[in-house]
Amino acid sequence: MKAIIIGGGLGGLSTSVTLAKHGVDVKLYEKNDHFGGKMMPVDVDGYHFDFGPNTITMPEVFKEVVRTGGLDPDQELPFTKLDYHTRNQFKDGTVFDFSTDKAFMKEQISRLDPKGYKKFDSFLQEIERLFHLSEKYFLHRTFSGWRDYISPTLTKSMTQVRPFQSMDRFFKQYFSNPHILQAFNRYSTYVGSSPYKTPATFAMIAHLELNDGVYYVRGGNTKIAEAFVKAAEKQGAALHTNARVTRVITRGKKATGVELENGEIEEADHIIVNGDLLKAVPELLATEPRSHLSNEKIASFDPSISAFVIMAGLDTMLKDLHHHHVLFSKDYQKEFKELKAGHYAEEPTIYIGTSSKTDPKLSPGGDNCFILVNAPATGNQTIKAEDYKELIYHQLAEAGIPLREHVHFEDTMGPREIEDKFGAYKGALYGPSSNNRMQAFMRPFNKSQDIDGLYFCGGSTHPGGGSPMVVLSGQNVANQILGKIVHIE
Missing domain, CATH: 3.30.70 (Alpha-Beta Plaits)
Known part of the structure; x- marks a missing residue:
């Protein structure tokens, strides 16, 4: 079995590790001179910058990819937990720090928000519930069409994650201080959206930071991409930088290969597009074979910030x-x-x-x-x-x-x-925004509805934006190709 991955961001690298681990002949082509996508290292004049992401949560997601690649994640990814991780500063001089230290958080809130102090414990429990429901029923799935949503269990779980309430309204149930509300509302920007429109489901991000913790990788968060590359190559994947794919080749309604910028043709059984599909699909495919992602359909999406x-x-x-x-x-x-x-x-x-x-x-x-x-x-x-x-x-x-x-x-x-x-559609950091329920919960599918053998991973498809979600999208697509699909009845 042969697979070609277009784009070497975290999603594509994640896919390459798992497919190569299971004996698939994997070739990955990245147009830039680095792997990792937006996780780009910038080193100049003695300064190192991680272009993104700067805030890391869910470290086990990254470790699992490295472990799948036959490497020791503790050695390759020396995560450091930042117990007191974010200073929130306001124009009137107020400061409010985020931490996994529950007593420290409550001490701060007691001075700023009596209502929030009384409700903080129940708040932590609720955001944890939101996360675990999402993790169990949503994050590890691929979606190939509307039928994948027709499941009594999935429908029930989606109604339990507050899809009809905005993030702002959710936080106002627990807090009243405007500074605390503003600090929590900023979590909507982690998915490139507005807290006044984003479903409260995404308040689960607060669980990751306040219950589980914020992490940093010694040497820079870009070490994550480096470790993924090492893991993929250890499993036999062939990774290429400065190699732009200009076209996905189709025969009938089947993807059969790609054409590179230098005119070279590579054939494969499966093609995986890792990138913002709202921009990549029009560039890689003619209009005729993609009625479900037509130019008109793509133009209808509201991009994230x-x-x-x-x-x-x-x-x-x-x-x-x-x-x-x-x-x-x-x-x-x-x-x-x-x-x-x-x-x-x-x-x-x-x-x-x-x-x-x-x-x-x-x-x-x-x-x-x-x-x-x-x-x-x-x-x-x-x-x-x-x-x-x-x-x-x-x-x-x-x-x-x-x-x-x-x-x-x-x-x-x-x-x-x-x-x-x-290759970000209109410069959007997270693909489609989550400013409405349709885009928040029913993102473009992981498998093309028009072309057999064509798959999508990355922040613009399911399960969404943010580096852990992007990695999971790559894992989900790889598992679908390998026949290890998660089914929820």
């Missing part, structure tokens, strides 16, 4: 900066309305990931600040990157975080660069 990124290497280490540090805007609802309208926020919420706080060897000369603000998917924005960068630096300085005066190295990347570099 994108990002404006500054990678800033400082000439010093700022003592008040944390590994994960968020400076919130005053008006979160206004911020998301501006993004929805296709505009950059006048006052954005600013995330700063500084892995040197945990791993000083990554940038011994000063902090390696990865600064990210939410940005709209590409449209007709006229804002200049230089102007928006200065706006961000100004807001940080006003909040007592004087990054600008210490910048030794910097580089920026906006939605258009993200679209071009990573």
Whole structure:
């Protein structure tokens, strides 16, 4: 059996490990000069940056891939748990830190939110319930068509994960302090969406951070991609960088191979597209054989938010900066309305990931600040990157975080660069948004409805965005090809 994987992000690498482990002849083609997709290392002037993701949860998902590849995950992926992991800072000087230390969390909440203090224990129990239901019935499945949703057990479980309630309304059941609500509502951006529209189901992300924990890999989170590559090659997969696939070859309604940019033809029994299928499918397939993912259908999807990124290497280490540090805007609802309208926020919420706080060897000369603000998917924005960068630096300085005066190295990347570099539809970080229930729970299927032998993995398909979900999508597709499909009756 032969399989070709288009794209070497975490989903494609995950697929390659499992297929190769079971004797499949695997060839993977990646158009960029690195594997890992958005998990891209940037090393310059003595600074190391993880382009993404900066926040890691569900470490066992990554370990399992490495273990499948015949490697020792503890040796390849030295995870460090960050017990006190995120500083949430607000314009009035209030700070609220996220931690897996329950007593510490309750002590903070007791001072800020009496209602939240009384309900915090039940809150933790409910977000844990949401996660375990999703894990049991949803995360380890592939979806090949609408019939896969016709299951009494699946239907019942979906009604139990609060699909008709927004994330914001869910959090308001437990908390009343506007700062605490804003901090929790930010979890919607982990799937590139608005907390005022995203289903409360995704509040399970809070469980991963507050109950299970946030992790970091020594040497940089990009070590995850490196370990996946090592595992895939150990199992015999052939991985190629700087190798762009220009076309999926079909015969009738069957995918039979691919054509590379150099004109070379490779045949295979199965083709797996790892990437944003909303952009990849139109580029790889003619319109005639894909009625279920026609150009009109693709245009109907609401893309998730994108990002404006500054990678800033400082000439010093700022003592008040944390590994994960968020400076919130005053008006979160206004911020998301501006993004929805296709505009950059006048006052954005600013995330700063500084892995040197945990791993000083990554940038011994000063902090390696990865600064990210939410940005709209590409449209007709006229804002200049230089102007928006200065706006961000100004807001940080006003909040007592004087990054600008210490910048030794910097580089920026906006939605258009993200679209071009990573093949992201309109620069969206997570494929379709979760701003409505249809897109949140019924993402494009893992198996083509039009072409036999064609599969999809990555953040734009099931089970969704975020690095653990992307890895699971790769595992799910591999298991489906191997005949190890999870069935829920």
